[in-house]
Amino acid sequence: MSASLIQLVDIPQRGDARGQLSVAELGGVLPFAVRRAYWIHGTKPGVSRGFHAHRQLRQLCVCVAGSVRISLFDGAREESVMLATATQGLLIGPGLWREMHDFSPDCVLMVFADAEYAESDYIRDREQFIKHAQA
Ligand code: TYD
Numbered sequence: 001m002s003a004s005l006i007q008l009v010d011i012p013q014r015g016d017a018r019g020q021l022s023v024a025e026l027g028g029v030l031p032f033a034v035r036r037a038y039w040i041h042g043t044k045p046g047v048s049r050g051f052h053a054h055r056q057l058r059q060l061c062v063c064v065a066g067s068v069r070i071s072l073f074d075g076a077r078e079e080s081v082m083l084a085t086a087t088q089g090l091l092i093g094p095g096l097w098r099e100m101h102d103f104s105p106d107c108v109l110m111v112f113a114d115a116e117y118a119e120s121d122y123i124r125d126r127e128q129f130i131k132h133a134q135a
Pocket of ligand 1 (some may be wrong): 036038040049050051052117
């Protein structure tokens with residue numbers, strides 16, 4: 001049985017009596033230097049997002065508020081995970097088809113990436129992705 005597609009990492013906690021503080025840094029929970037961060041929020045009811053893979057991009061996703069379900073597909077297997085805590089992150093490497101479903105209305109999904117936005121890095125067609133994954 002090969003390794004799980006779902007790579008969850010515990011984010012170091014530096015909270016104290018005042019409240020919580022979570023840290024993502026290079027050499028800690030981040031296996032890459034961040035060149036871009038974005039966050040998905042205000043997602044309308046019933047909306048799913050994603051439906052693409054990246055050729056090279058590596059990402060760390062942290063659901064800092066609310067909850068969302070993320071599914072990953074490597075061309076053969078699909079696995080999914082519910083993200084519902086600011087103290088865990090999901091690492092997504094290249095070559096994985098991702099979908100995001102079941103956003104709670106208050107969901108804020110932070111994404112840290114190792115490269116700037118490039119449309120040429122996307123594979124947006126599922127059949128093309130499956131061919132790419134099997135190549
Ligand atoms: P996309 O990655 O397709 O969103 P999702 O997979 O969550 O549905 O991005 C949506 C749009 O935003 C698309 O037109 C590309 C643009 N975009 C940027 O310009 N920069 C970025 O960093 C990201 C993530 C998206």
